[in-house]
Amino acid sequence: MIVVDKLVKDYGSLRAVAGVSFKVEKGDILGFLGPNGAGKSTTMKIITGYLAPTDGTASVDGYDVNEDPIEVKRRIGYLPESSASYPEMTVLEFLSYVAEARGFNGAEEINKRLADVIVKCHLQSVQNRAIETLSKGYRQRVGLAQAILHDPPVLILDEPTDGLDPNQKNEVRKLIKNMAEDKAIILSTHILEEVEAICNRVIVIDQGIVLVDETPEEFKARKPGAKIDEIFRDLTNKEVLA
Amino acid sequence: MKQFLPVFKKELFGYFRSPVGYVILIAFHLLTLGLAFYANFYESRQANLSVLFRFLPWILLVFISATGMRLWSEEKRSGSIELLFTLPISVASAVLAKYLAALAFVAIALLLTFSLAFTTAYLGNPDWGVMLSGYLGSLLLSAAFLGISSLCSSATKNQVIAFVASIAACFAITIGGAQGLIDYIDDFAPTALIDFLTNLSFLINYQTLTIGLIELGAVSLFAFFTIAALAINIVILKK
Numbered sequence A: 001m002i003v004v005d006k007l008v009k010d011y012g013s014l015r016a017v018a019g020v021s022f023k024v025e026k027g028d029i030l031g032f033l034g035p036n037g038a039g040k041s042t043t044m045k046i047i048t049g050y051l052a053p054t055d056g057t058a059s060v061d062g063y064d065v066n067e068d069p070i071e072v073k074r075r076i077g078y079l080p081e082s083s084a085s086y087p088e089m090t091v092l093e094f095l096s097y098v099a100e101a102r103g104f105n106g107a108e109e110i111n112k113r114l115a116d117v118i119v120k121c122h123l124q125s126v127q128n129r130a131i132e133t134l135s136k137g138y139r140q141r142v143g144l145a146q147a148i149l150h151d152p153p154v155l156i157l158d159e160p161t162d163g164l165d166p167n168q169k170n171e172v173r174k175l176i177k178n179m180a181e182d183k184a185i186i187l188s189t190h191i192l193e194e195v196e197a198i199c200n201r202v203i204v205i206d207q208g209i210v211l212v213d214e215t216p217e218e219f220k221a222r223k224p225g226a227k228i229d230e231i232f233r234d235l236t237n238k239e240v241l242a
Numbered sequence B: 001m002k003q004f005l006p007v008f009k010k011e012l013f014g015y016f017r018s019p020v021g022y023v024i025l026i027a028f029h030l031l032t033l034g035l036a037f038y039a040n041f042y043e044s045r046q047a048n049l050s051v052l053f054r055f056l057p058w059i060l061l062v063f064i065s066a067t068g069m070r071l072w073s074e075e076k077r078s079g080s081i082e083l084l085f086t087l088p089i090s091v092a093s094a095v096l097a098k099y100l101a102a103l104a105f106v107a108i109a110l111l112l113t114f115s116l117a118f119t120t121a122y123l124g125n126p127d128w129g130v131m132l133s134g135y136l137g138s139l140l141l142s143a144a145f146l147g148i149s150s151l152c153s154s155a156t157k158n159q160v161i162a163f164v165a166s167i168a169a170c171f172a173i174t175i176g177g178a179q180g181l182i183d184y185i186d187d188f189a190p191t192a193l194i195d196f197l198t199n200l201s202f203l204i205n206y207q208t209l210t211i212g213l214i215e216l217g218a219v220s221l222f223a224f225f226t227i228a229a230l231a232i233n234i235v236i237l238k239k
Helices: A042-046 A069-075 A089-100 A105-122 A136-148 A166-182 A193-198 A215-223 A228-237 B004-014 B019-038 B050-070 B072-078 B079-085 B092-110 B114-123 B128-156 B159-175 B180-185 B191-198 B200-211 B216-238
Strands: A002-011 A015-022 A029-033 A055-060 A078-079 A155-158 A184-188 A200-204 A209-214
Touching: A002 A042, A002 A089, A015 A042, A015 A055, A015 A200, A015 A215, A015 B114, A029 A042, A029 A166, A029 B092, A042 A055, A042 A155, A042 A184, A042 B128, A055 A069, A069 A078, A078 A136, A078 A209, A078 B050, A089 A105, A089 A136, A089 B004, A105 A136, A136 A166, A155 A166, A166 A193, A166 A215, A166 B159, A184 B019, A184 B180, A193 A215, A193 A228, A193 B079, A200 A215, A200 A228, A209 A215, A228 B128, B004 B092, B019 B050, B019 B092, B019 B114, B050 B072, B050 B092, B050 B128, B072 B079, B072 B092, B072 B128, B092 B114, B092 B128, B092 B216, B128 B200, B128 B216, B159 B200, B180 B191
Parallel strands: A029 A184, A029 A200, A078 A155, A155 A184
Antiparallel strands: A002 A015, A002 A055, A200 A209
16 A cells, blocks of 8 residues: 655755655554654655655655655545644634545535544544634644545644543544555554554654664564663664574 | 645634734724825825825835735744645645735725725716726736735745735835936936836836826836746745
8 A cells, every 4th residue: 555665855964754664554653763853754655656766766555755755645535643724713614624635525424524533533522622622622623624534544643642632542543453454544643552562563763773673573673571661762872683 | 736726715714813913904994095185085086096195105014014024934834834745735726826925915005095996986076997997006006016025925934024024125125216216326326227117116107007007018127027036936835
């Protein structure tokens, strides 16, 4: 579904991503781990077509991000890191805008879509409120709602549970897991237990390089008995690793 | 281009979702009417809108820079630009949609000053052709100003910088033909330079339209600046 091949991204003289390659198939939930500034968000932004790579390619469903950005964008639901939106719009206004921009037309179809994601993301109680008045948790869920609105085959979620309380985190994880069957999902996170809870693959990236690409079980087996946090610390504190 | 309409609609309604749009419209209206009366709209006893069009370029310069400054810098600052450009929308149609929504907002502001035109028609017997040509000129001038303003906005995250840069750029291209400046440099500057400045000046070309002459040169100058600014705007955003 998603093929990333030797991706490189330079910001001026800084190399943020230095030759990242991996594949994600339908049914996969890929946990993207790494310290801040490791290149996670940059890689995700390239896959969504928002940033152009300096070198290498990324493709979604056979469409190259550079050549067919619009086709790629149609197939992706993306939750940006900042869960950015338009603060003065109400939740309903915002989601209808996204639905229209995604090419849905006709009030009936749009309403059906909105009703679906509003229930899934538990936004009923705030649907008529301006986004700027919402708490971080709700804003995050609005971001998630816009990402899944068009039922995309690929989901790219940049820290989807960031800012949520433990119950909401659980809720969002369940939601992601339930959608996984017929989607390819990449999510970045700092919370290692999250990877254990929902992902079937782990990629650890540091300084723009993929250090680890394996299953959570293999990842845990690296240091039996140790907490997953420790393994992560060991990996990312060293310069280079296998 | 199919996704043009949702963005256009969202942007245009966006001006009226917060008080900002109303405040800008009211301020613009009070300022234009205030200056028209200050310039003896009634006392001059002329059935035309010359008092309005005399000040309008200078008011538009500020008003449009204030309207255009947030177009892209706000999206960049808040990060919503990421959302916009991960929707299946091309950069060109997003630029055009936002630009035309802002232009529609400016057109609403210009329409409000029709009160003066109707007053003139009620009190006297004005030449509607000249008045409408003046409005066409105002709209073309606005279109070019807004293109420049949108371009400035796309180059920075900071609305204040976008605002100041837009005013400076619009001012520079407008003042070129102002009489005071021409008189001043007349003594030492070569004629070619003066011709160049006056031919390029928004002010001179605008004045041509306000006296009822719809000249191809004037129209194409504004069109050229608008299209060039938007094209650069698209290039900047694609980077």
